[in-house]
Each structure stands twice: as structure tokens, then as C-alpha cells.
Amino acid sequence: MDRDIVGFYGAGMMGGGMVRCLLKAGHPVRVTPNRSAAALAPLVEAGAEQVGSVEAVAQGAAVIVTCLPDADAMRALADRIAPLLGQGTLWIDTTTSDPEVTKDLAQRLAAQGVTLADAPVTGSPAQADAGGLASLVGCAEADFARIEAVVSRWSVSVRRFGDVGAGHSAKLLNNAVTQGTMVLLAASYGLARRAGVDWQALYDVMQVGAARSGTLEKAVGPALQGNFDGSRFSIANAEKDLRYGVTMMERLGEDCTILRAAQAQLAALKAAGHGDAFVSRQLELPISASKI
Structure with missing residues (x-):
């Protein structure tokens, strides 16, 4: 894949860093x-080729990489570019998506000789820039080496979790923990404020006990200094991820009351106009602990 053309869709906060990693590696x-178009200017300056349409990105590309908002965006893109993809094309989807949609698309694309693998990532935009993400891969075992050669450009950890869809399932489970923890932290620190409990003291105790977590450090640590944007992930995206997680668990026949409650809280914040805010902003928004 050393000189194969990579068609990249979704070069935003995370995707932009992934593109830079590919360019640094000579792809x-x-x-x-x-x-x-202005948002792409730094990537074009770094060597990316800007073209005028979605279809033009796919023309002649040996590898497609997507970093899109959701499963609906993946379906819509597939409708437009699937007819343009030649046999042997590799499509790597880093979107946090619905595993069943991924499986359906993979089956559809396989009929024309295109391999679709899911490889969502964990980490921050800064880690994407530095090539320090982790990739959660779902693919046939025989395809993993080819996929790893691509995603290792932006990831320090690349793990296969099973066949197509397993990477997305694993990412939803990961985000159930991280975003569920964020909702619980917001409720807990809101209660602390109302109860007259010192935030710094509570944070210091949590940091040396079992409540310590990356979510605590990323969200509450900066908030103590007045920065409520420490966790740069939108409430709308978090709600979508937990909604997909609830759907996945329902398909498995599981009771997901806790996850459903966290998703409902995020949905309420989104409906109130806070969808574009970062999830750490929940620490200053009105959160009712009685509903979680």
C-alpha cells in the first residue's frame, strides 16, 4: 500500500490528524x-490532493478511509461511491457506527470484490496528529495484516476484535463506559456543588481511589481551573454512541437500564440546544441525579 491512493472522507478534528499521519508516511x-474548503487548507499545504466532489475522491483509489458522523452518513456515502470502487479496493471505516449497518454494507460491497473493515479509534485529536490512537478492528482474520498496515499510520495500538462489526461493537462498549462515566461525574459534581462539597478536595480524593479514570482527569481536572472544554467530544456524538449501544444490547436481548438512562440524559441536553457543546460542559449544565 506504499504508494496506493487513499481516498479520505471526514478530515475533521480526528480525521485531519489521521490524514497528516498518512501524508507523513508518504501516502x-x-x-x-x-x-x-478553508478547513482543508492545512492538509492541502501538507500535501493532500483536494478534489471537487465526493465521487472524485473515490475514483482510482485503492484504499478508502471514512471518519464520518454516524451510520446514516456511511450508508449515504456508500450509495454514491460503491459503484465506482474496483475489485480489490479496501474500505476502512473509522466511524463510530452501528455494527449491523457495517455488516450489511460489508456484505453488499463483498459482492463486487470490495473489502469493508471497521476500525474505529479511541483517543484525542492531539493523539491523532501524533499517530497515538488505538484502533479497534473488525475484519476477517486473513484481511487483518493489510488493514493493520494502513491504520498503524495513526495508531500505536491495533487490535482485531473479531469479524466485521466486532470493532464497532467494541467501540460502543468502550464509549458506554467513558460517556456513561461522564454523565455520572456531571451528576456527582452537580450534587457536590449543591451540598457544599469542595470540588478540588473531591477530585483529589478520587484521584487516589477507585474512582480515578481518564474521563475524570480529562473533564474535571481542567474544570477546576475554569476550563469546561477539557473533553473535546460533542454531546450530540456521545448521545449517538450511547443510542447505538442501547440498540446493540437490545438486539442481544440484554437489559440496559443504566445505559438507557445515560443516553436519555444526553438526549435531553441535545434537545435543549446543547448538542454542539463538549461533553465536559455537562459539569456546568443542570443535571438531575435522580434521573440517572
Whole structure:
């Protein structure tokens, strides 16, 4: 894949760093604007080729990489570019998506000789820039080496979790923990404020006990200094991920009361106009612990 053209869709906060990692490794990368061409300017300056349409990104690309908002966006893109993909094309989806949609698309694409693998990531935009993400891969075992060669450009940890869809399932489970923890932290620190409990003291105790977590450090640590944007992930995206997680568990016949409650809290914040806010902003928004 050393000189194969990579068609990249979704070069935003996370995707932009992934594109830069591909370019640093010498891979030709093709992109097209989503909302604004200006947003792609730094990537074009770094060597990416900007083209004028979604279809032009796919033309002749040996590898497709997607980093999209949700499963609906993946379906819509597939409808547009699938007919353009040649036999042997590898499509790596890093979107946090619905595993069943992924399986359906993979089956559809396999009929024309295209391999679709799910490889969502964990980490931050800064880690994406530095090639320090982790990739959760779902693919046939025989395809893993080819996929790993691509995703290792932006990841320090690449693990196969099972066949197609397993990577997305694993990511939803991961996000059930991280975003469920964020909702619980927001409720707990809201109660602390109302009960007259010192936030710094509570944080210091949590840092040396079993409540310590990356979510605590990323969200509450900066908030103590007045920065409520420490966890740079939108409430709308978190709600979507937990909604997909609830759906996945329901398909498995599991009772997911806790996850459903956290998703409902995020849905309420989104409905109240806070969807674009980062999840750590929940620490200053009105959160009712009685509903969680």
C-alpha cells in the first residue's frame, strides 16, 4: 500500500490528524470539502490532493478511509461511491457506527470484490496528529495484516476484535463506559456543588481511589481551573454512541437500564440546544441525579 491512493472522507478534528499521519508516511491522500474548503487548507499545504466532489475522491483509489458522523452518513456515502470502487479496493471505516449497518454494507460491497473493515479509534485529536490512537478492528482474520498496515499510520495500538462489526461493537462498549462515566461525574459534581462539597478536595480524593479514570482527569481536572472544554467530544456524538449501544444490547436481548438512562440524559441536553457543546460542559449544565 506504499504508494496506493487513499481516498479520505471526514478530515475533521480526528480525521485531519489521521490524514497528516498518512501524508507523513508518504501516502498520496485525496480529500474533498465537507462544509468549507478553508478547513482543508492545512492538509492541502501538507500535501493532500483536494478534489471537487465526493465521487472524485473515490475514483482510482485503492484504499478508502471514512471518519464520518454516524451510520446514516456511511450508508449515504456508500450509495454514491460503491459503484465506482474496483475489485480489490479496501474500505476502512473509522466511524463510530452501528455494527449491523457495517455488516450489511460489508456484505453488499463483498459482492463486487470490495473489502469493508471497521476500525474505529479511541483517543484525542492531539493523539491523532501524533499517530497515538488505538484502533479497534473488525475484519476477517486473513484481511487483518493489510488493514493493520494502513491504520498503524495513526495508531500505536491495533487490535482485531473479531469479524466485521466486532470493532464497532467494541467501540460502543468502550464509549458506554467513558460517556456513561461522564454523565455520572456531571451528576456527582452537580450534587457536590449543591451540598457544599469542595470540588478540588473531591477530585483529589478520587484521584487516589477507585474512582480515578481518564474521563475524570480529562473533564474535571481542567474544570477546576475554569476550563469546561477539557473533553473535546460533542454531546450530540456521545448521545449517538450511547443510542447505538442501547440498540446493540437490545438486539442481544440484554437489559440496559443504566445505559438507557445515560443516553436519555444526553438526549435531553441535545434537545435543549446543547448538542454542539463538549461533553465536559455537562459539569456546568443542570443535571438531575435522580434521573440517572
